[in-house]
Amino acid sequence: MRVRDIxxxxxxxxxxxxxxxxxxxxxxxSVTIQYPFERRKIHDGFRGKHALVxxxxxGDGKCIGCMRCTTVCPSRCIYIKREKTENRMVVTDYxxxxxxxxxxxxxxxACPVCALVLTEDFEYSSYTRKSLIFDKEQLLKxxxxxxxxxxxxxxxxxxxxxxxxxxxxxxxxKREQKPIPIKRVIEIEKEKDE
Ligand code: SF4
Ligand code: SF4
Numbered sequence: 001m002r003v004r005d006i007x008x009x010x011x012x013x014x015x016x017x018x019x020x021x022x023x024x025x026x027x028x029x030s031v032t033i034q035y036p037f038e039r040r041k042i043h044d045g046f047r048g049k050h051a052l053v054x055x056x057x058x059g060d061g062k063c064i065g066c067m068r069c070t071t072v073c074p075s076r077c078i079y080i081k082r083e084k085t086e087n088r089m090v091v092t093d094y095x096x097x098x099x100x101x102x103x104x105x106x107x108x109x110a111c112p113v114c115a116l117v118l119t120e121d122f123e124y125s126s127y128t129r130k131s132l133i134f135d136k137e138q139l140l141k142x143x144x145x146x147x148x149x150x151x152x153x154x155x156x157x158x159x160x161x162x163x164x165x166x167x168x169x170x171x172x173x174k175r176e177q178k179p180i181p182i183k184r185v186i187e188i189e190k191e192k193d194e
Pocket of ligand 1: 069072073074075076077078096100101102103104105106107108
């Protein structure tokens with residue numbers, strides 16, 4: 001053992017260094033916040049609770065049942081049931097098992113009609129696995145809940161038009177996707193309740 005180490009041990013130098021650091025931190029600006037009373041700003045591109053987007057004019061889900069999201073999902077956690085009617089495909093059920101999702105947002109990027117979104121809502125932890133399996137009705141409800149708290153007049157998700165991919169390679173519907181008018185969506189919800 002070196003002499004310096006012996007002196008440090010006798011005079012408890014390391015303990016005093018630690019106490020000094022604690023004292024310094026007591027008077028420095030806190031890096032933590034008092035959640036849930038305080039909340040951090042959520043940044044653009046946050047990937048939270050899944051939702052199916054409602055068409056702001058018809059009030060129905062925008063999903064056309066093309067199956068691209070199921071194909072691209074690396075976790076294989078999207079299940080779609082669809083039926084072919086005379087002139088179009090009808091999505092009878094759409095299920096996402098959020099407990100298996102890795103929040104890669106590939107499904108949102110791949111959707112040609114911008115029908116899917118990972119909202120900014122992150123407070124949906126649960127004690128049961130069942131409540132993390134969202135069916136079509138729940139996914140549309142997630143969207144309604146999300147837009148009812150959205151503080152702006154319009155909503156546009158960053159992943160609907162994925163950066164880094166040449167827009168000429170996007171489907172036309174993706175290129176022409178406009179921000180969703182939130183007030184119109186809320187009006188539709190009210191009309192449905194009446
Ligand atoms: S975010 Fe990724 S893992 Fe989750 S459902 Fe979409 S594609 Fe699948
Ligand atoms: S990619 Fe979009 S339109 Fe196609 S099935 Fe998935 S959510 Fe529906």
